[in-house]
Amino acid sequence: MKHLLPTEAWTxxxxxxxxxxxxxxxPPLFVxxxxxxxxxxVGRPPGVVHIAWYEYPDLTADPQAFAAAVEAEAGDKGRPVLLICRSGKRTQDAGAALEAAGFAEVAHVVHGFEGDLDDRFKRSTLNGWRFDGLPWEQM
Incomplete structure (x- = not known):
């Protein structure tokens, strides 16, 4: 799996x-x-497809179901996949699940959309997609 900082991921x-x-x-599938x-x-990059690694209320990942959902959206396992989450942690597990399922090219956004917590427990102040000023939208 490629580990790309937000600006590297955008490029x-x-x-x-x-x-x-x-x-x-x-194009690559951005998930x-x-x-x-x-x-x-909270917001999301434009053009991103939502496929949750886990969802409320269970908060339990199902790696096989996740990989199957990504494959259904991608069309085939050869299409490159870029993953983003809040801080870059869930994407590592999700990316490992995709690689185990046979996806050929998987990358994730290091620091994710909101980035790491600062010393006041706030996000988007140190790093991340939004912090780097990359395109995003909010519903």
């Missing part, structure tokens, strides 16, 4: 999209693995 996504378009292929409520209310 990789843009480069892969252009390269794959030139080859007549679909938000957070719970739906996080994605909707």
């Amino acid at each position: 990789w996504l843009q480069d892969q999209t252009a390269q794959r378009a030139a080859e007549g292929l679909e 938000d693995v957070r719970m739906e409520i996080e994605s909707l209310y």
